[in-house]
Amino acid sequence: MRYTKMKSRTYFKRVACITMLSVVTIACEIDTTVQLDGNNPPTFKVSGSGGINFLKVVDITDCNKAFLDCPVVWQIDPLVGQIRIADLPGIRYGEVPSGFRQTVPVDGASPPALIEGKTYDVFTPTYNANGGGARFVIKGGSSIEYR
Numbered sequence: 001m002r003y004t005k006m007k008s009r010t011y012f013k014r015v016a017c018i019t020m021l022s023v024v025t026i027a028c029e030i031d032t033t034v035q036l037d038g039n040n041p042p043t044f045k046v047s048g049s050g051g052i053n054f055l056k057v058v059d060i061t062d063c064n065k066a067f068l069d070c071p072v073v074w075q076i077d078p079l080v081g082q083i084r085i086a087d088l089p090g091i092r093y094g095e096v097p098s099g100f101r102q103t104v105p106v107d108g109a110s111p112p113a114l115i116e117g118k119t120y121d122v123f124t125p126t127y128n129a130n131g132g133g134a135r136f137v138i139k140g141g142s143s144i145e146y147r
Contacts, residue, residue, distance in 0.1 A: 032085060032132030034122055035145070040114055041093035042136065042143035044122055048085045050129030052078060054103070055091060057111075060135075061118040073120070074111035075104035085126065114138045 032048035046052065056075040063070035074093060079101055089097055094111050096102045105111055114120060116138050123133025135146040 029129040031130040032124060032126045034124065034132055034134040036122075036134060036136055036143045037090070038142050038144070040138050040141055040143050042114075042122075043090040043092040044134075045090050046085050046088050046124055046132075048126065048129050048132065050126035050131075051082045051084050052088065053125045053127060053131075054078070055122065055124045056104075057093060058121045058123075059118060060121050070121075072104045073114075075102070076100040077103050082127075085129075114143070116141075 028049075030047075030049035032046065032050060035045045035047075036042040037045070044055065046055070054075055054077045057073050058070045059073050060070050076091070076096055077100060079099055083099055091097055093114065102108065102111075119135065119137045121133055121135050123131065125131040136143045137146070138144075
């Protein structure tokens, strides 16, 4: 009889540990990352557990101001309030994906071509996780990410 009680307690402890581990794993935030495919124009692959507020590409080459004052070359915003990062396709620079609208440049104008030797930042602030981005340069006809 004593053996059965011990076996029951061990089983209960295992179930409790597995349940707690599952809850903690599901509730964890995964920070946002942005990766490039190496092409020019690049395709951005955004990953993480949050939702996207917008995606912005900024020319930081000659910008001696605060980062937020550097020239924005392209920005897209979700049409509806919330788009989960997990639902995003790859986003190619200059091509507005379904569910988004272009806000920079305005009036549907095409964004400028990314120029050889210039340095750019792509970033996306998010909700329910930390935002993220990447810095890259156009070199030899490719987008090369700084690490």
